[in-house]
Amino acid sequence: KQEVTQIPAALSVPEGENLVLNCSFTDSAIYNLQWFRQDPGKGLTSLLLIQSSQREQTSGRLNASLDKSSGRSTLYIAASQPGDSATYLCAVRPNTGGFKTIFGAGTRLFVKA
């Protein structure tokens, strides 16, 4: 059964620091992997989507990588800002048909001004 793990559960960094959030999954048979941001009391906002055939995706200060064989993805945030404070979640779509989506529990990020 596919399991998705995000470590650390929480992270506090000073403003301006570059940081990496980790996501690991147990079964490499995935169709894609998606990173989301969740602000308190709000829904999830899609940040980056990586198809299984891709190695990375970039959007502004964000870069997500995917290594299917090792079951890992990272979200790199450059020059962090207080506005980046949120919970970041990754989710995989197993390559088993259907429309299942398996989420990690998230990393809560706090960027100190």
Add this chain to the structure above:
Amino acid sequence: EAQVTQNPRYLITVTGKKLTVTCSQNMNHEYMSWYRQDPGLGLRQIYYSMNVEVTDKGDVPEGYKVSRKEKRNFPLILESPSPNQTSLYFCASSLRYNSPLHFGNGTRLTVT
């Protein structure tokens, strides 16, 4: 504005009283799904739909029903709610199988 709309945002009810949480999207998306979010457990998928009249179970379907009679709507039905269904519920939609998920703002349900 392209969006996924859930109603209500907050709901307090009693055990056994049937309720429906509505979800509507205005983006002509094929795929829709429901999730619940609980502290320490993350988001877990309840049901999903790949098209009108096509629905299937996610990881935690027990105690829930769904229907997809129109493309834009995907209501979540709790026929006999119990306290263990107290949770934050999210609806999401996607244009295609490999497209990003778009989420609603959530429905916080409390069952006493």
